[in-house]
Structures are given as C-alpha cells and as structure tokens.
Amino acid sequence: QQPVQSPQAVILREGEDAVINCSSSKALYSVHWYRQKHGEAPVFLMILLKGGEQKGHEKISASFNEKKQQSSLYLTASQLSYSGTYFCGTEKDNFNKFYFGSGTKLNVKP
Amino acid sequence: EAQVTQNPRYLITVTGKKLTVTCSQNMNHEYMSWYRQDPGLGLRQIYYSMNVEVTDKGDVPEGYKVSRKEKRNFPLILESPSPNQTSLYFCASRTGDQEETQYFGPGTRLLVL
Numbered sequence: 001q002q003p004v005q006s007p008q009a010v011i012l013r014e015g016e017d018a019v020i021n022c023s024s025s026k027a028l029y030s031v032h033w034y035r036q037k038h039g040e041a042p043v044f045l046m047i048l049l050k051g052g053e054q055k056g057h058e059k060i061s062a063s064f065n066e067k068k069q070q071s072s073l074y075l076t077a078s079q080l081s082y083s084g085t086y087f088c089g090t091e092k093d094n095f096n097k098f099y100f101g102s103g104t105k106l107n108v109k110p
Numbered sequence: 111e112a113q114v115t116q117n118p119r120y121l122i123t124v125t126g127k128k129l130t131v132t133c134s135q136n137m138n139h140e141y142m143s144w145y146r147q148d149p150g151l152g153l154r155q156i157y158y159s160m161n162v163e164v165t166d167k168g169d170v171p172e173g174y175k176v177s178r179k180e181k182r183n184f185p186l187i188l189e190s191p192s193p194n195q196t197s198l199y200f201c202a203s204r205t206g207d208q209e210e211t212q213y214f215g216p217g218t219r220l221l222v223l
Contacts, residue, residue, distance in 0.1 A: 001169075002152075032212065040216075040217075041200055041214035041215060041216055041217055042153070042200070042214050043214070044211040044212050044213070044214075047211075087152065087153065089153075089212075095140075095141050095158075095160055095204070097155060097158070097166075097168055097169065098143060098155050098158065098168070099155070099169065100145075100152050100153040100154070100155075101152065102150075102151075102152045103152050
C-alpha cells in the first residue's frame with residue numbers, strides 16, 4: 001500500500017522547474033507532502049484532501065487527482081534551499097494508517 | 111514553541127536489553143505516530159494513536175509496543191531489541207483537524223549490537 005513516487009532523483013540548476021509524482025493503487029482520503037534535509041526530520045509542506053484540489057504556497061504547489069489517485073508536487077524557479085528528499089504520504093481514511101512513498105532526492109545546483 | 115521532543119537522541123544497546131524511547135508534544139495534539147526510517151525503505155509507520163488509550167498497528171509493528179496514558183506522551187518500547195531494529199526513529203503528532211500540519215520530532219538513532 002506504499003504509494004509509488006517518481007522520479008527517484010532529480011538534478012536541477014537554480015531557477016529550473018521540477019515535478020514529483022505520487023500515485024496509489026488504493027482510494028485515498030488525503031495526500032501529504034514533506035521535505036527532508038540530510039540528518040533532519042521531515043518537514044510538512046502541504047496536505048491535499050480527496051475531492052481533487054490544488055494548493056500552493058510561495059513557489060511550491062501540489063495537485064490531487066482523485067480519479068487517478070495521483071498527486072503531483074510542482075517546484076517552480078527552484079532555489080538552492082529546495083534541495084533535499086521529498087516524500088509523499090497517504091492515508092485512505094482520516095487519521096488512519098499512514099504510508100510514505102520511497103522519496104525523491106532533489107539536488108539544486110548553482 | 112510548538113515542538114515534539116524525543117529522548118534519547120542516540121542510543122547504542124545490545125540484543126535483548128529492553129529499552130524505551132520517549133516522545134512528548136506540547137501542542138495538545140490527539141494523533142501521534144511512530145515511524146522508522148531505513149535506507150532504501152523510506153519511512154514506515156510502526157504504531158499510531160488517535161487519542162489517550164487508543165492505539166493501533168501501523169505497517170511494521172512487530173517487535174514494538176506503545177502506550178498512550180497521557181495525551182502529550184507516546185513512548186515506544188522495544189522489549190527485546192534485535193539488530194534488525196537498528197534504525198532512525200521519528201515520533202510525530204497532529205491535531206484532529208483535517209488540514210493540520212504533522213510535526214516530527216528530531217529523531218532517535220538506535221544501534222542494536
């Protein structure tokens with residue numbers, strides 16, 4: 001029941017855009033997105049609930065396609081500080097078991 | 111300051127010696143979880159708790175116990191640790207609101223010899 005994330009790794013130059021995808025074979029209640037820097041705890045970015053929606057803050061946004069059970073994280077005009085590993089997390093009911101994807105390692109170079 | 115604290119941060123122990131990792135949150139959150147993180151396997155949920163005295167198994171509960179006697183505390187107990195429990199452990203908490211942030215503790219790095 002672990003969601004599938006792609007790609008596994010991305011290398012960008014500052015200012016370039018990236019898309020990270022997360023898909024599930026099960027019907028989802030919500031999708032979370034997190035960023036984790038090396039040696040640190042994951043940091044929550046945003047949550048999307050079933051019903052299909054798009055959210056964003058600053059240059060990071062995400063969408064959730066409930067029909068396809070897919071979510072995408074959009075990073076635009078990337079900055080050095082965006083480097084890290086991005087995880088999606090999913091649950092099929094509110095506050096139930098939680099599953100993380102395997103992660104996407106993002107490296108933004110000057 | 112809103113935070114989740116874990117202790118100890120680092121622990122080296124031997125096979126079979128019972129240990130407890132404590133977790134405490136100061137945000138009055140109802141939902142708390144324990145995760146382990148291993149290279150190549152990502153983060154996997156061990157146990158979660160929806161409120162005091164309500165706990166349930168996550169994806170990888172074998173070899174672990176938890177208790178939730180108070181809202182703020184959610185200790186993780188390894189009754190008889192084994193080397194395959196060597197891992198990085200994170201505690202996390204959320205409120206009962208649908209869109210609330212999930213906060214993670216700083217992590218506990220455990221080595222079982």
